[in-house]
Amino acid sequence: MSLRSHEQLVASVGLLFLITVCITAFFFLPSSGADDYLYHQAKHAIPIRDADVREEIRRREQVELKRKVEEANINPPPIPKPEIGAGDDTHSRQIFVKQMIKFAWDGYKNYAWGENELRPITKRGHSASIFGYGKTGATIVDALDTLYIAGLKEEYQDARKWIDESLDFKKVAKGEVSVFETNIRFVGGLLSAYALTKDKMFLKKAEEIATTLLPAFNTPTGIPLALVDVESGNAKNYAWAAGGCSILSEFGSLQLEFDYLSNLTGNTVFAEKATKVRKVLTSLEKPDGLYPIYLNPKSGKWGQRDFSLGAMADSFYEYLLKQWISTGKKDNSTKREYDEAIAAMERKMLFVSPENKLTYFANLRGNRVEHKMEHLACFAGGMFALQSINEVDETAKSHYLDLGERLAETCHESYARATTGIGPEAFRFNSGSEAKTDAKPERYYILRPEVVETWFYLWRITKKEKYRDWAWDHVQNLEKYCKVGVGYSGIKDVYESTVQHDDVQQSFLFAELFKYLYLIFSEDSVLPLDQWVFNTEAHPFLIRND
Template sequence: MRTVFPNGRAVGLVVLFVVAIFFLTALHLNQPETVSYGKVSLPRDVQNRRNIEDAVVDKINHDKGEEAQSKSENAVPKPEEGIQKHEEQPPNIQQPEVNKEDNGAGEGNPDEDIKEHKENPELDVNESENDQLPEKENVEKINVVAEPPKPQAVDLENAQRKEFVKKMAKHAWAGYRKFAWGFNEVRPLAKRSNHQPIFGGEKMGATIVDGADTLYIMGLHDEYEQAREFIKVNFTINDVKGQISTFEATIRFTGGFLALYALTKDSLYLDKAVEVADALLPAFNTKTGIALSNVNVHEKTASNYGWVTGSSSILSEFGSLHLEYLYLAKLTGNKAYEDKVQRIRDVLEKSKKKDGLYANYVDPKTGEFVGSHVSLGALGDSFYEYLIKSYVHTDKQDKQAYYMYRNVSEAIQKHMIFTSKSGLKYAAELRRGKAEHKMSHLSCFCPGMFALEADVEQDVDRKKRVMELAEDLGHTCHESYARATTGIGPEMFYFNSEEDATAKSAENGFILRPEAIEGWFYLWRLTNKEKYKQWIWDAVQAIEKYCKKENGYVGLKNVYDENSGFDDVQQSFFIAETLKYAYLTFADDEISLQKWVFNTEAHPFPIGFENMKKADN
């Protein structure tokens, strides 16, 4: 039966209209949704991310009730008036609220195996049903958009935390600028400068040179310009009258200048790097080329420490010059710099080693090891780090460094890695072939070192084994933090005693060291496991809570007792390393590990010989 509709022409027009609307709607849905951002149209997800980050910055920078001021897309906060002149007060930087809860493990039971601390569940941006920030987030949450999608939640969290760390850097810089400008470090409680013999007792501006690349990376333009002006007008090593550490001057000054040059292509920094490196050349004037520990720049002489047995050179010092001098050689075309450190490498490669391990002391006259003390902490640490990083720095061209590292890595895993009764992996020290079952905060760089090794390893089974070791050691370092009342790890912690991963009374302080945060930074970047990012955030909050003072940050005398007093020094590496690694944890798109390698003072150098060329300027 045929159905008859009234007014057939009208019905036909309606049908055509509906079809047209359907077609146009489908066509529109296939186009990327965009919004206007200034003069540029951006995809909606990018626009939302920018809106979130802008809102976070506005919220953090302004007190409650104060009307938010409009700002341009690329605006950088101006420095408070208090840091314009030395006589004025440092800026009162408003910080997001810090966690007031104790993140430590509390009192442990020595008769029971140590229970692992419960970690925050990972925030899966694809599958998690919870669109809110993690419960442990203590920065005030901002409802920018209703029920934001998960990628935006991650962006919001990172934006908050990046801004938090940046505020810490501003506060640390302001106190230094007010009370110790031009000197090496500040004592925030005493409100005066701090002197260290490693800088020759001179006014070298160590905090300025060491921290300038951090300021640049964070986008603290005004503070960075203050640093650059000091370097241009005031910095010189040639007037130093006392003994200056070859190692410290290389990693902080030469390394700092080279990183600044890599980031800015400003020839000022390359000139300063050459000045420092040339001033330190007397250290290499030994029969073997093994560098001596100290240089008298004025007299052009060098010597080792009197307290070292047989006036030996220290492995972690002369063995940690390679990255800086190789990079400088490539930038300047002066192969003499490279020859200095290559000679050291060749001597070490040929030296006799017990069980494949490198002792901490070497006779610079013979190139032979002195004593049997082996450590991945003080006296040894950065030598091993520089082997794997030299391989990475040269884009895997430095085969000598790779095989030296691979061999010693196997020796370390065989002779120095132990497991405590409660299941914690740790890197022990060796004396006369016997293990000392302790691990230093300095050794907490090892998770990062082994993670880098795993990242470049081609053998699948070995890659897995080494990365598991890196994560196990990272967990142990975290336990040293979690078991402290303050949530901050001590200088040294012991195993198989009354309680694992805890310190003795003489070694339970904290001097704003970066190594634990550094190790977790590498684990976060190379595994993408959220717990490492959370551990860094917990450490940042603990430092903010217990170490922040009116004029900067100080160390703790006892991490197990918040009332025990303070170590009144804001170390130059606090801005250079601790805060840089923390900031970059929440800035995943900055300083990629595929393009940059960090020296042992966290100064980034570009990877690959093609990137080690002087800029045409």
């Protein structure tokens, strides 16, 4: 055999050996293929430099972890809790609130899109009577500015698209809608979105919806009725409201939105309607300087002598102050009426409890004092704090900031004394029991924001850390007691540790509670109080500087 033939034989034998080795290895590799082989070798032995292999390892570990969790029948929380105490606590808490917003929004989008609200347990739509019976997407409009402020860009774009393509109020609104709620949620939400983005579509929609409310003002006095049928234009008051009266908080909480809308569009009809209401109220004599909660829109006379800083009155006083602020503090007549009303309430309705020295505003039923403060009235701590930073007189500044802080403390006590750490709809001051309630109809919580609203203003103004701490406590209690199914629900009894849910995720959860919680953990440069004023649904409008 020649040398060349010998070399060829050696080469052939070597090639045959390599082929045999490869074939054998193929049969002994894991059955799922070469990728599995690379995964196992890389995970246990080989230094990992290849990015694709690293990604494959990460993906497979996630799949394996998910498999083990499912086999163990464990449901991992959809929102990972940040490590509080590691790094910047405030930033971590803000991120957590943002995740809460997204979780609640995803539940609404997946199970109730276009409906007014979500039932998070039964995973279907819900609509309160204030929205009539049409699918007007109240949650979408109410959540819009919060999504934008929190930087949830994809969610905001989904909301914007639905509003642009589907929110034709004359077509989707059915039955009788609340003039007040439609104004503060829909008109207010759309005006706020315009103020933040300058997207003219929002302004156009706001004007269209406000126009559908105008028939409610067709009364002898110009005081609007409570309900309007968008399809027919017929309007009426609630049958239960003191013989057909209009309600102070409702007809008295239109001016911010209507003035702002007229200023932006040049259509003066809205401002004119709101101004007429103000003129009627200015002309009326107030018993003991107080505003009763009922007014007859035909006769222009007060109804029964009931007075409150809570339900059916609350936002009227808020709008007197904020209307003055929104005009660059030029509407001095409104500020004067606010000052006179607050002074009268301090004389007649402000009390300090004997046992714990808690400050509270009681209700008056004629001459009878009802020593009860409502959750709704807890907004007032924030109102007085806001007033304090807009006063020139140092005595007034100090007085109203102190009053705001004392009310914040009282409302916090109503939370601290509940088993869930969440305050009830109303709480009383009786012998041996303060800032609590024994009345079953007052023990519920429907995701109301007023207490957190006050803590937000006081954090911004005082920088006392306790207000952020109280807000974070509420976040944790919301997670523990209100987070259920695919969203957040109200609870029926705040004094029971095993809670029953009402299965309603209110639209104002997004507009108010989530927004205030997010802003508490934000920098002051996000919606600064010297540039923005919030309507009673927490939708921010720019303060006029003209």
